[in-house]
Amino acid sequence: NAGVTQTPKFQVLKTGQSMTLQCAQDMNHEYMSWYRQDPGMGLRLIHYSVGAGITDQGEVPNGYNVSRSTTEDFPLRLLSAAPSQTSVYFCASSSSGTSGYEQYFGPGTRLTVT
Amino acid sequence: AQRVTQPEKLLSVFKGAPVELKCNYSYSGSPELFWYVQYSRQRLQLLLRHISRESIKGFTADLNKGETSFHLKKPFAQEEDSAMYYCALRSYGGSQGNLIFGKGTKLSVKP
Numbered sequence: 001n002a003g004v005t006q007t008p009k010f011q012v013l014k015t016g017q018s019m020t021l022q023c024a025q026d027m028n029h030e031y032m033s034w035y036r037q038d039p040g041m042g043l044r045l046i047h048y049s050v051g052a053g054i055t056d057q058g059e060v061p062n063g064y065n066v067s068r069s070t071t072e073d074f075p076l077r078l079l080s081a082a083p084s085q086t087s088v089y090f091c092a093s094s095s096s097g098t099s100g101y102e103q104y105f106g107p108g109t110r111l112t113v114t
Numbered sequence: 115a116q117r118v119t120q121p122e123k124l125l126s127v128f129k130g131a132p133v134e135l136k137c138n139y140s141y142s143g144s145p146e147l148f149w150y151v152q153y154s155r156q157r158l159q160l161l162l163r164h165i166s167r168e169s170i171k172g173f174t175a176d177l178n179k180g181e182t183s184f185h186l187k188k189p190f191a192q193e194e195d196s197a198m199y200y201c202a203l204r205s206y207g208g209s210q211g212n213l214i215f216g217k218g219t220k221l222s223v224k225p
Binding site: 105 | 120123146148150156157158159160163200204211212213215216217218
């Protein structure tokens, strides 16, 4: 199992550009989430999904869109990048099964918006 | 409201000294709590969870409902323990698959 994978690892954008951060998992987990990690702020939930076709907002959803067309993939779209979106982005997945909601994290995407 | 508080941003100890990373939570029901660790520039990984009551890498954490705490302890710190540590509470609103994280404590173990 590859677990949770994310691409790209690093990205530099200019203000106003758009892009998609990719996230995939091969553990058949129903839950997937996107967090952003900022110094002194911990991890904050952006969007999450409880299954294919179902998404909802987290704590800091503004400026981001998500969709979940398959169980495996959960891309995060930045519509019009802003310097305030400079952060490290982590995707995570979990299941209510034997692992009891333990969240498995991807390696992260380090995004800089200039 | 559900909330996790880690009062220390940075904790610095010498190798061999005891370590305690504090975590307090706010939740009126029966909480499910976790400790995650993030080594330099790596992904977060689960260190331990209170329901399994196990010791991982010498770390233990006991849930104290009276004090609403879930402090992480290790009797003798090692240099390889230097990392960011996050306490997390399982969310009971919205999606039960989500976690509410504290802001983290950076542990630095000096030789």
